[in-house]
Amino acid sequence: MNDKGFTLIEMLIVLLVISILLIITIPNIVKQQASIQHKGCEAFAKMVQAQVQSYQIDKNKWPDSIEELKTEGYLKETSCPNGDSVALSTEGEVTIVPK
Template identity: 50%
Template sequence: MKKLMINNERGFTLIEMMIVLLVITIILLVALPNVTKHSSSINDKGCKALVQMVQGQVQAYYMDKQTYPSSLEELKTDDYLKGSNLVCSNGNPLSIDGKGNVIVTDSK
């Protein structure tokens, strides 16, 4: 007499897979708004840091030349700033007013 080998392998049913996908979807729906909220906060802090860095270079320029630069291009030409990307992460460029203050100009 032959013994029957019973295959006792169990897998996931379709219902179990659907429940897992539902739980993952709910977790993503809860987590994504928080991530985007923090992303804009990070962009704002990065923009403030860029303004402070450029303001420091304006002050260094003033200490050397006893006058404020008229533009960011003047700072670049005199090697106080390197690189050409002086734009905040929100797309607004930086500029210098007549009193030597670095401001974020609204590009809209």
């Protein structure tokens, strides 16, 4: 008898364990997707706020709009990864605008 390999039963047990782990893990990831997207949007808004302050330091004035930050090269994107957009107040405060 050759004892160098796995038997068919051993391989099926390993596949069963992997399948059970995937069945448990995937629904939890899907449930957390909204929370992940929201946190990503909050992080994007903080990054935009930092770029607004950088613009204010460079130009000695607040930007008129988010689009101005994009055209001046301070931003590459003007919306969150989940599709929400960000708005800019006249005092340079950034807020998230849901879609």
